[in-house]
Amino acid sequence: MLRKLIHYDSKVQIRFLCGVYAVEALLAVLSGIFLGLKNQFPDVVIFVLMSGFARAICVLSVVVVFVGTIIYVVAYFRRNLLRDEGYLMHTLPVSPLQLYGSKLLTGTVFVYLSVFVGYLCFGIGNLRFRYSVLEEILKDTADRKTFLLMVITFLVVVPLLLCQFYSSLVLGYTWKMHSANPVNRDLLSVLAYIITYMVQQALAFVGLFGYFVIRFGNPLESGFLERVASLAGKGVSVQKEMVSYVQGILWVSLTLSVICGAVLFALSVYQLNRNLNLE
Amino acid sequence: MEWKFTDDIPIYQQIMNMLKQEIASGELAPGQKLPSVRELALEAKVNPNTMQKALAELEREGLLYSQRTAGRFVAEQQGIQDGLQEELMMEYVEGFLEKMKKLGYSVDEVIALLQRYEGKGEE
Amino acid sequence: MSLIKCEGLVKKYGNMTALSDFSIEIPEGRIIGILGPNGSGKTTFIKSLCGILRPEAGTIRIDGKEVGIESKKVVSYLPERPYFSSAVRVKDTLDFFEDFYGDFDRKTALHMLSTLQIDLKSKIGSLSKGTREKLQLVLVMSRKAKVYLLDEPMGGVDPAARDFILKTILTNYSEDASVLLSTHLISDVEKVLDDVVFIKRGRLALHKSVDEIRMEEKKSVDTLFREVFAC
Numbered sequence: 001m002l003r004k005l006i007h008y009d010s011k012v013q014i015r016f017l018c019g020v021y022a023v024e025a026l027l028a029v030l031s032g033i034f035l036g037l038k039n040q041f042p043d044v045v046i047f048v049l050m051s052g053f054a055r056a057i058c059v060l061s062v063v064v065v066f067v068g069t070i071i072y073v074v075a076y077f078r079r080n081l082l083r084d085e086g087y088l089m090h091t092l093p094v095s096p097l098q099l100y101g102s103k104l105l106t107g108t109v110f111v112y113l114s115v116f117v118g119y120l121c122f123g124i125g126n127l128r129f130r131y132s133v134l135e136e137i138l139k140d141t142a143d144r145k146t147f148l149l150m151v152i153t154f155l156v157v158v159p160l161l162l163c164q165f166y167s168s169l170v171l172g173y174t175w176k177m178h179s180a181n182p183v184n185r186d187l188l189s190v191l192a193y194i195i196t197y198m199v200q201q202a203l204a205f206v207g208l209f210g211y212f213v214i215r216f217g218n219p220l221e222s223g224f225l226e227r228v229a230s231l232a233g234k235g236v237s238v239q240k241e242m243v244s245y246v247q248g249i250l251w252v253s254l255t256l257s258v259i260c261g262a263v264l265f266a267l268s269v270y271q272l273n274r275n276l277n278l279e
Numbered sequence: 280m281e282w283k284f285t286d287d288i289p290i291y292q293q294i295m296n297m298l299k300q301e302i303a304s305g306e307l308a309p310g311q312k313l314p315s316v317r318e319l320a321l322e323a324k325v326n327p328n329t330m331q332k333a334l335a336e337l338e339r340e341g342l343l344y345s346q347r348t349a350g351r352f353v354a355e356q357q358g359i360q361d362g363l364q365e366e367l368m369m370e371y372v373e374g375f376l377e378k379m380k381k382l383g384y385s386v387d388e389v390i391a392l393l394q395r396y397e398g399k400g401e402e
Numbered sequence: 403m404s405l406i407k408c409e410g411l412v413k414k415y416g417n418m419t420a421l422s423d424f425s426i427e428i429p430e431g432r433i434i435g436i437l438g439p440n441g442s443g444k445t446t447f448i449k450s451l452c453g454i455l456r457p458e459a460g461t462i463r464i465d466g467k468e469v470g471i472e473s474k475k476v477v478s479y480l481p482e483r484p485y486f487s488s489a490v491r492v493k494d495t496l497d498f499f500e501d502f503y504g505d506f507d508r509k510t511a512l513h514m515l516s517t518l519q520i521d522l523k524s525k526i527g528s529l530s531k532g533t534r535e536k537l538q539l540v541l542v543m544s545r546k547a548k549v550y551l552l553d554e555p556m557g558g559v560d561p562a563a564r565d566f567i568l569k570t571i572l573t574n575y576s577e578d579a580s581v582l583l584s585t586h587l588i589s590d591v592e593k594v595l596d597d598v599v600f601i602k603r604g605r606l607a608l609h610k611s612v613d614e615i616r617m618e619e620k621k622s623v624d625t626l627f628r629e630v631f632a633c
Contacts, residue, residue: 004501015489079487088485090454092502093474177416274456277415286622289613290593321572324565325593326433329613 001094005102013076013110017069021117024061028121031058035127058125062118069114073107074165082173082185086278096272100265103166108159146243149250156254160261164200167264168193174271200260204253211252215245280306282323290325294333302342302353303363313343313351403466405430405548405580406451411460413446413604420446421457422604430548431577433594435623436584438601439631444584445482447601448551451582452479465548475504478547482554484534488527492520492537499541511544514570532563539567543574550574550581556590568594588624598623600630 031054037044038051081089081099089099123129172189216227280301284293301307313319313334320330334351337343342359345351379389406428413421421443428434438444449455450462453469464473486495492515499506515522518536526534539555552571556564564587571581571594585591592612600608607630615623 001502008498008501012487084483084485085487086485087454087479087481087483091452091474091477091479093471094502095471276454276456278454284593286625287616287620289616291613317572317575320575321569323593324568324572326596326612327572327575328431328433328596329593332613 001092002098002102005094005098006106009076009080009102009106010109012080013073013106016072017110017113020065020068021114024065024117024121025124027054027058027061028125031055031125032127035125039127055125058121062122062125066111066114066118069111070161070165073103073110073162074169077103077107077166078169081272082169082278084278086276090272090276090278096276097269100166100170100269100272104159104162104265107162107166111158111162112155146247146250149247149254153250153254156258160257163261163265164193164196167268168196170268170271171196174275174277176275177277196260196264200257203260204256207252207256208249211248215248280322282325284325291329291333291336294323294325294330295336298333298337299342299363299367302360303367305360307353309353309357309360310355311353312349313353315350404428404463405465406582407461407463408447408450409461411447411450411457411462413443413450413455413457419604421450421460424460424601424604424606426599426606426609428580428582430580431575432596433571433575433581434583435588435591435595435598436582436601437586437588437598437623437627438584438607439586442601443604444601445553446604448479448553448582448584451549452477452551476548478503478542478545478550480538480542480550480552480555482557484526484531485538486526488525490526491522492524492526492529493522495526495537495541496522499545503545505546506541507544507546511540514540514544518566532559535559536563536566539570543570546576546579548579550579552581552583554584554586556585556587564590588627589622592623595623600627602631 031051034047034051034054038047041047079085081103090096169189169192171192172187173185175183175185175188175192177183280297282297284290298307307313314322316327316331316334319334320327323330334343338345338351342354342363343351344354376386376389384392404427406426408427409425411421411424412419424443424447436444436447446455450457451464451469453474456469462469465476467473467476496508496511499511500508512522515537518533518540520529520533520537526537529537535555539552542550542552550571555567559567568591571583575581583591583595595612597609597611598615599606610618612623615621615626619626
């Protein structure tokens with residue numbers, strides 16, 4: 001059943017996204033063409049102007065598509081599960097876990113896709129694919145580890161971000177009313193997002209502070225300032241210290257985020273099971 | 280067949296009455312096969328259970344009979360049709376006389392009225 | 403064993419009680435009218451049966467199962483709302499139902515759609531409101547479910563369409579299944595019903611067969627309804 005949901009969700013979302021990608025690709029190609037023309041004929045004023053303009057539009061479109069994909073995917077979740085279409089989806093012989101899960105999986109994949117398409121369009125529009133920086137990073141082992149960590153963080157951040165948005169919508173829409181007055185559930189969802197965001201920030205602060213203490217010991221004990229100051233010193237070994245410290249922070253953040261995401265996911269599925277109340 | 284229903288009596292009884300009329304008048308001939316319960320229910324736009332109840336009652340009264348796989352049929356005996364005509368006729372007459380009595384007419388007055396009515400028709 | 407068995411259902415919205423200690427048993431092979439004024443709890447009851455609302459207290463058993471994935475496999479629900487997005491094509495809706503419901507009979511659906519002259523390739527958004535509602539009815543009734551829940555299928559629909567709805571219900575009648583239909587247009591529907599259920603302020607006010615009401619009260623269900631729910 002999950003596979004069927006994924007198939008259905010993909011089909012619907014891809015229809016919209018393909019149109020968007022097509023426009024983005026067109027703008028990229030135009031930018032590339034004008035850039036090529038400018039490079040060939042640097043004295044022709046119109047080519048210089050158009051190239052600058054087209055390139056700007058191309059870069060803008062990449063950003064807009066990326067942000068727009070996230071917005072679309074979240075809006076699709078809301079429309080399909082919490083509005084009129086919910087009457088169809090929640091009476092299917094599937095569990096809310098599968099309904100939510102399918103949206104999370106397809107949403108994540110489509111955001112990655114938008115990043116990839118954006119990368120391609122950016123390259124086409126600028127007639128150059130930047131991977132020299134990538135090569136440099138991969139040469140050094142320590143840097144490679146950090147890079148890997150950053151990649152993992154990026155991969156994980158997308159579903160976590162979507163999970164936050166999806167869960168805020170669910171929490172807002174399944175909030176138990178205490179009076180019969182109609183309430184704007186989208187506003188409740190925004191409120192839910194703000195609250196869960198603040199809670200996560202607080203947890204992150206506590207978590208990172210805890211990590212900081214583990215690393216450098218009790219702030220109240222002697223020798224603390226010296227240990228922190230040791231980070232700022234010069235030399236290869238200190239650099240390694242710094243790198244491992246940064247890696248540590250990334251690991252802590254990552255773990256905390258994943259835990260928060262999992263909690264939000266579980267809470268949302270529970271709410272969909274128990275307190276669903278479609279208008 | 281025109282299926283018309285009123286509000287005050289159970290639908291199955293009304294169905295029975297309508298079918299009895301058809302049998303008595305010969306529109307439903309002896310031995311004729313009836314459509315299935317489902318088809319009749321659809322035609323009359325009534326609940327199939329209600330139709331089934333009506334037909335079962337008519338069967339019980341001997342006006343219909345059913346053969347396992349073949350379906351339901353109107354009873355063959357001629358006596359049945361006549362008996363039914365008699366029954367319905369009595370019902371109509373009784374009903375008519377009731378109404379006339381309510382208007383204040385005696386049976387003799389009714390007979391005179393009927394003769395006058397028939398006379399008018401011949402003119 | 404009853405097809406549907408509810409005991410002590412309670413559902414509140416804040417300080418408003420939609421269902422209050424509501425119990426009912428419904429056997430197979432019946433066409434049942436759920437009648438009551440707006441806000442009486444009809445829709446809450448129906449939504450509880452399909453699993454899109456969970457009561458605070460009480461139990462529901464549908465074909466012996468609790469409300470969940472297994473019960474949803476045998477329940478076919480027609481809500482008052484349009485539940486497909488406008489961009490979807492009629493053909494897609496058939497594929498969807500066929501995909502998710504094992505008991506969906508595509509042939510029946512295609513036959514009904516051709517009778518209604520609904521083009522398979524047309525988009526839902528291009529259909530009139532009445533046609534969209536008929537499409538949803540066709541999809542719901544083309545399943546070989548055990549429980550059909552029709553929430554106000556006749557509201558705001560023209561007489562010819564109402565006839566079509568009743569005809570579809572009668573054609574689809576099965577001794578193993580039951581149809582629950584909530585409405586306030588009783589006189590249209592009365593002849594088609596086996597039993598009626600009156601819900602008044604969240605409670606079961608009456609559960610009798612149409613025949614019983616006519617024989618005992620010597621009036622139609624419509625008339626009785628007006629009396630029971632007089633303002």
